[in-house]
Amino acid sequence: KALLLQPLTEQHDIVKQIQKHHQPEFLLSDIEKGLKNKEFIPYFQPQINLTTGHLHGVEALVRWHYGGKVVMPDSFLPVIESNQLILPLTLTVIEQTLEQMLRWQQAGLPELQVSVNLSAAYLDQLNLASLMPDLLKKYAVRPEQITFEITERIALDGENQSSLDAITRLRLKGFYLSLDDFGTGYSSLAQLNQLPFNEIKIDKSFVLRMLSSPISEAIVKSSISLARQLGVRCVAEGIETREIEEFLVSSGCDIGQGYLYSPSLPGSRFTEWAITYQEQYSGQVLYPTVSSPN
Numbered sequence: 257k258a259l260l261l262q263p264l265t266e267q268h269d270i271v272k273q274i275q276k277h278h279q280p281e282f283l284l285s286d287i288e289k290g291l292k293n294k295e296f297i298p299y300f301q302p303q304i305n306l307t308t309g310h311l312h313g314v315e316a317l318v319r320w321h322y323g324g325k326v327v328m329p330d331s332f333l334p335v336i337e338s339n340q341l342i343l344p345l346t347l348t349v350i351e352q353t354l355e356q357m358l359r360w361q362q363a364g365l366p367e368l369q370v371s372v373n374l375s376a377a378y379l380d381q382l383n384l385a386s387l388m389p390d391l392l393k394k395y396a397v398r399p400e401q402i403t404f405e406i407t408e409r410i411a412l413d414g415e416n417q418s419s420l421d422a423i424t425r426l427r428l429k430g431f432y433l434s435l436d437d438f439g440t441g442y443s444s445l446a447q448l449n450q451l452p453f454n455e456i457k458i459d460k461s462f463v464l465r466m467l468s469s470p471i472s473e474a475i476v477k478s479s480i481s482l483a484r485q486l487g488v489r490c491v492a493e494g495i496e497t498r499e500i501e502e503f504l505v506s507s508g509c510d511i512g513q514g515y516l517y518s519p520s521l522p523g524s525r526f527t528e529w530a531i532t533y534q535e536q537y538s539g540q541v542l543y544p545t546v547s548s549p550n
């Protein structure tokens with residue numbers, strides 16, 4: 257019995273590739289203008305509790321509405337990061353996300369865990385730990401409802417003590433921390449030791465290949481078991497098929513995210529998606545028997 261769902265759309269890799277080739281040219285000044293005019297908009301992708309099937313939360317993923325197109329973050333984030341514009345970008349994403357949380361609440365959705373991506377770059381200058389309390393008050397949100405996913409484009413090591421401090425201060429204020437893109441780049445085991453993470457987020461490159469590559473499978477399985485042993489939440493992104501979902505469920509992964517459920521959607525469309533999901537799901541357990549012999 258299929259539980260959901262929405263067709264794969266704009267975020268399929270093929271679509272992304274096509275968009276990349278037909279990407280609008282833009283200048284730094286277009287980005288600056290876009291930030292002022294609120295052209296950078298968070299979309300929201302659902303996260304599902306793999307044990308119960310409940311809607312767990314969302315990840316906010318920024319898109320740029322520019323020249324009649326929807327521009328994906330991989331094409332503008334590097335420009336934003338290298339021109340010290342990550343601060344206004346992060347703030348606009350957070351504020352619009354909090355606004356949206358209020359609307360979901362008004363629409364009668366259950367309380368959602370909301371994940372926001374942070375670039376490690378310039379985190380110390382952002383001083384989020386002192387900015388967040390006022391924002392949270394304004395939208396009546398508690399820190400425990402927000403998870404900050406730390407995306408590393410720069411090394412988070414001893415030389416970057418002020419960024420490490422900035423992240424730790426967020427945890428001290430009660431926000432949750434997720435180690436994004438786990439298994440790639442600088443996201444290493446050592447990071448787990450340095451920062452008080454609450455969640456490991458397995459990179460989609462491993463999840464996508466899990467059923468065809470024994471190495472990816474091993475990485476996914478050991479990440480799940482590592483999360484278990486550390487007592488932190490384990491999230492898998494890039495779930496595109498029911499087979500992969502089943503594998504993750506039987507391996508004990510806590511939370512799942514991917515096109516199988518939905519690509520990221522604008523806030524109001526997410527509301528509709530969530531209402532439909534709840535109706536279809538209506539409290540049934542996704543996989544009542546997780547471990548069957550063989």
Ligand code: C2E
Binds near residue numbers: 405436
């Ligand atoms: P991420 O944080 O690792 O986000 C997951 C990416 O995987 C997203 O790409 C999402 O659309 C994509 N994805 C989700 N499910 C599937 C699936 O089933 N299959 C496949 N093939 N892909 C899937 P997106 O939206 O293009 O974002 C790319 C990266 O940009 C993010 O990776 C994150 O590092 C960064 N990013 C996005 N929004 C923000 C933001 O507001 N602030 C910052 N600093 N970085 C952001």
Ligand code: MG
Binds near residue numbers: 315373405407
């Ligand atoms: Mg992320």
Ligand code: MG
Binds near residue numbers: 460493
């Ligand atoms: Mg990731």
Ligand code: MG
Binds near residue numbers: 437
């Ligand atoms: Mg990523």
